[in-house]
Amino acid sequence: MKEIVDSWKNHAKEEYDENLTFLKSLKGNRSVDESAASLDNTVFDKVDCLKCANCCKTTPAIVSRPDAKRIAKHLGVPTKTFIKKFLIEDYDGSLMINGVPCSFLNKDNTCQIYEVRPVACREYPHTAQFGFHRRSRMNAQNTLVCPAAYEIVKRLMGIHPIKK
Numbered sequence: 001m002k003e004i005v006d007s008w009k010n011h012a013k014e015e016y017d018e019n020l021t022f023l024k025s026l027k028g029n030r031s032v033d034e035s036a037a038s039l040d041n042t043v044f045d046k047v048d049c050l051k052c053a054n055c056c057k058t059t060p061a062i063v064s065r066p067d068a069k070r071i072a073k074h075l076g077v078p079t080k081t082f083i084k085k086f087l088i089e090d091y092d093g094s095l096m097i098n099g100v101p102c103s104f105l106n107k108d109n110t111c112q113i114y115e116v117r118p119v120a121c122r123e124y125p126h127t128a129q130f131g132f133h134r135r136s137r138m139n140a141q142n143t144l145v146c147p148a149a150y151e152i153v154k155r156l157m158g159i160h161p162i163k164k
């Protein structure tokens with residue numbers, strides 16, 4: 001894990017533009033989704049999220065209405081109360097956790113609502129999700145936040161190099 005985290009710390013920012021250009025070159029290539037999902041498996045075998053939690057510390061999670069309902073039920077409060085206390089509404093009506101680090105993040109990097117956490121948290125950094133090849137901007141942004149996402153993108157470059 002140390003190698004992956006060190007490489008991310010030392011290079012992710014300076015390589016952002018290069019990574020974005022690469023990710024844009026993948027658009028329309030559906031076979032990339034399979035490669036990304038397979039790399040997601042391999043890389044997350046080497047990365048311990050409990051030693052990181054950078055996503056929970058820096059990026060407010062999107063919370064869908066069904067997420068909010070499920071988490072509120074788990075906490076034993078009305079959904080409206082949960083939304084008022086823990087979420088903010090974006091200009092387009094979507095909901096997200098109202099600050100970072102996330103209110104549900106414990107000191108040891110565990111999540112207080114792990115079993116019922118938002119789907120966006122469960123799926124982050126979305127490298128195993130259908131449509132990876134289309135999400136160039138989001139994937140590039142995730143290389144700045146997540147060491148595993150960065151590593152997956154770097155390895156993908158070896159599998160799907162930009163055609164010159």
Ligand code: SF4
Pocket residue numbers: 047048049050052053054055056124125145146147148149
């Ligand atoms: S940023 Fe990536 S590696 Fe770190 S905890 Fe989140 S998903 Fe895991």
Ligand code: SF4
Pocket residue numbers: 055056061097102103104105106110111112113114117118121
């Ligand atoms: S809900 Fe849990 S997994 Fe999601 S950001 Fe907060 S602490 Fe992290």
